[in-house]
Amino acid sequence: MTDQPVVPGMPGAEVVPGKDLGIIAADVLRSRAESLAAEAEIHELDDQMGILLFRLGDEWYAIKVEDVREIDQEYARTPIPCVPDFILGVVNIRGEILSVTDLARMMRIGSVDVTGDILPAIVVHNDDCVTAFVVDEIGDIVDVPVDSIEPPLSTIDKLQAEFIAGSLYVNGSLVGLMNVSRILEPIVAVG
Amino acid sequence: MVEFDRSAFIGKFQEEATDLLQRLNEGVITLEGDPGNASLIDQMLRDAHTLKGSSRMVGLIEISDVAHRLEDVMVKVRDGGMSYVPSMSDSFFEALDAIVYLTDTAGKDVECEIDLEALQVKLTVLAEGEDAEAPAPKPKKAAAKKKPAKKKAAAKKKPEPEVVDDVDDDEDEGDDSEEEAAPAATKAGGSMKQEDSLRPKVQHTIRIRTAQVDVLLNLVSEVVISQIKAGQRSLELRTSQSELSEIWQAWVRLKSTLNALSTEDEGLFAGIADDMSMLDTLLSERRRSLATFLKDYTDDVSRTSIVVNDLQEHAMRLRMLPVSTVFNTFPRAMRDLARSFKKDVDLIMEGGETELDKKVLEEINDPLIHIMRNAVDHGIETAEVRKQLGKPETGTIRMEARQEGDHIVIQISDDGAGIDPDKVRAAAIRKGYISESEAAAMSDREAIYLIFERGFSTSAIITEISGRGVGMDVVREFIVEKxxxxxxxxxxxxxxxxxxxxxPLTLAIIRALMLRVGDQTFALPTASVEETLRIDPTEILKVEGREVIRRQRRTVPLVRFSDILGVPAQGPEGVKVPIATVGFSGHRMGFICDALIGEQQIVIKTLGSHLQKVENVAGVTILGAGEVVPILNVPDLMHNARTRAGQRTGPVEKGVDSGPSHILICEDSFTTRELERSIFEAAGYHVDIAMDGAMGLTKLKEGLHVDAVVTDVQMPNMTGFELTRAIKTDPALQDIPVVIVTSLERDEEKAEGIDAGADAYITKSVFNQDTLLDTVERLIR
Structure with missing residues (x-):
């Protein structure tokens, strides 16, 4: 996927590849604090939500920052036999074994290219489950008002509907917000 | 599937219990004036019984225990074994008050101040004569619960290690009432042992949550892995040292050549002399410093390796408990078993002090009970038969535990009839596992191993003693897989x-054979590997289109790992074909891989929380270099290999899936009913309910189609036994499996259930979501 689609206002290029999410987050927090101070706190912080943008194929998606544990740019993936096709294997992250998910394939919208360079993996978690899903490109972290999130488009394909929790406009373009609990449903691959 | 939350049902239980307790209290008063009121006694007995069952379902074991004792007394009174005397009322009220208190504080972080132990003793004395060996009160639990002031000291009283959380209240560890020391004042009976709390004691032991120990052990295995890595690094360093030596030698040769040149061309040599001497110094310094560094580093590594090994051993020992913690319950279980099968059996136990990982111990109880049951049921003959055979009339079952290297061996032997290979052959043919010709070709030893086949169970009914209707197959798989x-x-x-x-002594570390399939390394647990071979391709024979080899006059079918795992094979490097033969359930199978790498110790890790179960893969391990290697799952491999090799693996299963299964639950207790309903609904069943047997039967007769009936025993209008009998004698209904879930545990009652035609019998004491679902699933299938 060499021809990266240009999404209007999508600030993907501003992110230094490999830059620590913590640093990015810190930057965002600082700028957020500054802008808040400047705006004389029109918005309460509670009304805002941080989302991380990422690209799968030609589409941009978003995930809540609170669901993200870390982003890994360098890892060694080990394939595991007899798993569903959207499981690319496992990785060893500081002694912890995590599954590697091809989210695009899971959603049946294509698949990521794992033959070339290592693609960035976003580690998402909830109380019970953790996985690292591979994306074509990591975008920016942006703050959006919570009430800007709309229900998913009704025209969305049934296969993808369960993965999308809602949709929202970021800098003028429509982005699907992922339903993390669907991604994190435990997998039992038998028979 | 979502784990059901017992605490959600505590509220429902409290509502139900309040009514029951009220009625029981009134009953006691009425009974004082009218001790011969049979219908009242019956009513009270039922109430106490319901209370027992419901409290057990929501995990309130103390209440259940007290109610159980009450019930014992009531049974005596009902059956005329004793008559009700007013003096009994005091104990009754005390017991009821205790239940009221326990009910009110259920699920809360409140210390129990009732001396349950004394109360239970009192009630047992009251019911005395009924059964001299009535289960002793649980002093451990009671002791821990009734001394709020010296909560932390509770453990000191027991210098011996103890399984802290018993299976029943594992789930609500978080709000375990033992955790908080918040004494609540109560007047509910019982003497308080305050004097204990005043005596200062030296702390020899501390109580630690097992989860904390597990975290520690995980960290320790990380340290072990780093240590292995460090060892490999020092080897790499040694390699680079010898490379440096070669460089040095090359330099020395070059230097002498250059020195020879210098006499011929002074001018040229002068230009490089400085560089030469600098390089000379640098190289020799480098050599020296690397040598020193390597020596220091190797010393450090071997020193830490000793410490790390110690650390690992001691950390593992934290979780080690003597086998006796499991063994101790067996004499009683054996007595019950012997009695229910009407046989005389002595149980001899040895090696109870052998220590085993707590995780292993928790898992091992059920398989052991099952083997014991098998021995009593099928092994030991009746006294008359034994007499005729010239054996001692009392049979002996011997259970021994001992350590052998890094394994624990538990041996259960009986002096009974032994397993008749012909009978097993016949049963296997009847059940369609093997053909007659296959049976004839089998050695006796192979035939005996048929008892480990999937689903090979000879018993006609699932009872609680055999757990979830487990056959030896499940025991075997359990031991091997888990x-x-x-x-x-x-x-x-x-x-x-x-x-x-x-x-294995511990679940965390095993020995494994490392092998290569395609371009990937896999680990195969050594416990199941019989031998590794590199054979000439001409030794591979084709029999009926299958590849086989002959080993020790036996034919071993071959399968390719690459086929089973779906990994492309690369083919062996040399001419010879590398094969690992695996023995499981009496079968041997040869697995062809691309290369056999070697055997080593590995630390087992799960596949992570996301991949809960993957066929053929039991987990992964991390090798020294950080490489992640999948660990193969032997039972899965064997199952798939045999399917692939075209061998029959078991009776044909109903493959057609006709939507969600339909269950009818007959249960008069609101709590139990709702709990069961939620379990089945969470598992995707469609549930119908009936308040009693009569209502259930009406629903069935009216044409309600269900795949199974789950029923309580004691219900108004029509009992579960009557319902079972009615279903089993009705030609239209008799194929519906009936599962009896009850707190009746007496053998006669169990016999009545079997007699009525029930397909499974689960007592509430062993009740849990998995038992219930597994049993029903087995029956529906």
Missing amino acids: LKGSLDVESEMGKGSSFKLTI
């Missing part, structure tokens, strides 16, 4: 049989 051990059987006709369980 505990990474092995289970073997030896038997001699007329002399007895002996089951040998070999279990």
Whole structure:
């Protein structure tokens, strides 16, 4: 996927590849604090939500920052036999074994290219489950008002509907917000 | 599937209990004036019984215990074994008050101040004569619960390690009432042992949550892995040292050549002399410093390796408990078993002090009970038969535990009839596992191993003693799959049989054979590997289109790892074909891989929380270099290999899936009913309910189609036994499996359930979501 689609206002290029999410987050927090101070706190912080943008194929998606544990740019993936096709294997992250998910394939919208360079993996978690899903490109972290999130488009394909929790406009373009609990449903691959 | 939350049902239980307790209290008062009121006694007995069952369902074991004692007394009174005297009322009220208190504080972080122990003793004395060996009160639990002031000191009283959380209240560890020391004042009976709390004691032990120990052990295995890595690094350093030596030698040669040149061309040499001497110094310094560094580093590594090994051993020991913690419950279980099968059996236990990982111990109880049951049921003959055979009338079952290297061996032997290979053959043919010709070709030893086949269970009814209706197959798979051990059987006709369980000391570390399939390395647990071979391709024979080899006059079918795992094979490097033969359930199978790498110790890790179960893969391990290697799952491999090799693996299963299964629950207790309903609904069943047997039967007769009926026993209008009988005698209904879930545990009652035609019998004491679902699933299938 060499021809990266240009999404209007999508600030993907501003992110230094490999830059620590913590640093990015810190930057965002600082700028957020500054802008808040400047705006004389029109918005309460509670009304805002941080989302991380990422690209799968030609589409941009978003995930809540609170669901993200870390982003890994360098890892060694080990394939595991007899798993569903959207499981690319496992990785060893500081002694912890995590599954590697091809989210695009899971959603049946294509698949990521794992033959070339290592693609960035976003580690998402909830109380019970953790996985690292591979994306074509990591975008920016942006703050959006919570009430800007709309229900998913009704025209969305049934296969993808369960993965999308809602949709929202970021800098003028429509982005699907992922339903993390669907991604994190435990997998039992038998028979 | 979502784990159901017992605490959600505590509220419902409290509502139900309030009514029951009220009625019981009134009953006691009425009974004082009218001790012969049979219908009242019956009513009270039922109430106490319901209370027992419901409290058990929501995990309130103390209440259940007290109610159980009450019930014992009531049974005596009802059956005329004793008559009600007003003096009994005091104990009754005390018991009821205790239940009221326990009910009110259920699920809360409140310390129990009631001396349950004394109360139970009192009630047992009251019911005395009924059964001299009535279960002793649980002093451990009671002791821990009734001394709020010295909560932390509770453990000191027991210098011996103890299984802290018993299976029943594992789930609500978080809000375990033992955790908080918040004494609540209560007047509910019982003497308080305050004096204990005043005596200062030296702390020899501390109580630690097992989860904390597990975290520690995880960290320790990380340290072990780093240590292995460090060892490899020092080897790499050694390699680079010898490379440096070669460079040095090359330099020395070059230097002498250059020195020879210098006499011929002074001018040229002068230009490089400085550089030469600098390089000379640098190189020799480099050599020296690397040598020193390597020596220091190697010393450090070997020193830490000793410490790390110690650390690992001691950390593992934290979780080690003597086998006796499990063994101790067996004499009682054996007595009950012997009685229910009407046989005389002595149980001899040895090696109770052998220590085993707590995780393993927790898992091992059920398989052991099952093997014991098998021995009593099928092994030991009746006293008359034994007499005729010239054996001592009382049979002997011997259970021994001992350590052998890094394994624990538990051997259960009986001096019974032994396993008849012909009977097993016949049953296997009847059930369609093997053909007659296959049976004839089998050695006796192979035939005996048929008892480990999937679904090979001879018993007609699922009872709680055999757990979830487990056959030896499940025991075997359990030992191999979950505990990474092995289970073997030896038997001699007329002399007895002996089951040998070999279990690794700890679940965290096993030995594994590393092999290569395609471009990937896999680990195969050594416990199941019989031999590794590199054979000439001409030795591979084709029999009926299958590849086989001959080993020790036996034919071993071959399968390719690459086929089973779906990994492209690369083919062996040399001419010879590398094969690992695996023995499981008496079958041997040769697995062809691309290369055999070697055997080593590995630390087992799960596949992570996302991949809960993957066929053929039991987990992963991390090798020294950080490489992640999948660990293969032997039972899965064997199952798939045999399917692939075209061998029959079991009776044909109903493959057609006709939507969600339909269950009818007959249960008069609101709590139990709702709990069962939620379990089944969470598992995707469609549930219908009935308040009693009569209502359930009406629904069925009216044409309600269900796949199974789950029923309580004691219900108004029509009992569960009557319902079962009615279903089993009705030609239209008799195929519906009936599962009895009850707190009746007496053998006669169990016999009545079997007699009525029930397909499974689960007592509420062993009740949990998995038991219930597994049993029903087995029956529906």
